[in-house]
Amino acid sequence: MTADTSAPPARTLPPRSRPWILTYHSVSDPTEDPYGITVSAGRLDEQLTWLRRRGLTGVGIAALLRARAAGKQGLVGLTFDDGYADFLDEALPVLRAHGCTATVFVLPGRPGGSNAWDPLGPRRPLLTEEEVRTVAAAGMEVGSHGMLHRDLTALSDEELREETHGSREELRRVTGQAPSGFCYPYGTADRRVAESVRDAGYAYGCALSPGSLSGPFALPRTHVSHADRGARLLAKELRHRLRHRSPGAGRPGDAG
Structure with missing residues (x-):
């Protein structure tokens, strides 16, 4: 199957948007795949080929934010x-082939478990603690997705603290380094949740559609599915830049 490479270069996109982050x-x-959250390794390869041919390199979120602060362009976040x-076995070889890195948001409360929170399945195994260390050793950023993949907005203050503070300490134990980033399960957060993530010591938080929240603890992201090829990716990128314009946060042509 031939990748769709018909999209224009990144410099034609609207300026001053928040960083583009793919989920x-x-x-x-x-x-x-009842939830539309699975892509094949071959389709991931096509999608990264599309990005690379437009002069974009995928990186983890901590690296993306550092690069933007330094004025570096041509980067897109991969999570x-x-x-x-x-x-x-499937994603890492493709990322390496394209010279990309990524942030992997893990659930330290479910090592070697499965996606039991998805009622429709199918059941897919999760990384063990040893495999999480392997991910980190491969140069990928490891971030927290909370302990158990729960809707944080529905939790008590004590439960929320365990999901944010507790998961950070667990990942520090597993990898030897406290994670910089947090990803809100289901992409959902409110001000109380974002403040808990900040208070836990994270540098940023990733959502999907953060609503009225803004700043480094409400980074918007774009969901990617197996159906997304060049034209659909371009449409999603343009939509992101129109929805999440941030004056002064970027430069004309900054795809990072």
């Missing part, structure tokens, strides 16, 4: 939610 989940067979075990 992936499982990289495996997308045949049984993989939930910490699926297939990241090591």
Whole structure:
């Protein structure tokens, strides 16, 4: 299958938008995928080829934010939610082939478990603690997705603290380094949740559609599915830049 490379170069896109961050989940067979969160390794390869041919390089979020602060252009954020075990065998080789890195948001309360929060399945294994260390050793950023993949806005203050503060300490134990980033399960956050993430010591928080929230603890992201090829990716990128314009946050042509 030939990748769609018909999109224009990144410099034609609207300026001064917040960083473009792509959201992936499982990289495996997308045949049984009721939630539309699975892409095949081959489709991931096509999508990264499309980015690279437009002069864009995928990086983890901490690296993306540092680069933007230094005025560097031509970067896009890559994130993989939930910490699926297939990241090591399916996603990592593709990322390496394209010279890309990513942030993998894991659930330290479910090491070696499965996506039990998805009632429709299918069940997919999650990274073990040893595999999380392997991800970090491969040069990927490891971030927290909370302990158990719960809607943080519905939790008590004590439960919320365990999901934010507790997961950070668990990942410090697993990898030897406290994570810089947090990803809100289901992409949902409110002010109380964002403040808990900030108070836990994270440098940023990733959402999907942060609503009225703004700043480094409400970074918007774009969901990517197996159906997304060049034209659809371009449409999503343009939509992101129109919805999330941030005067002074970028320069004309800054795709990072």
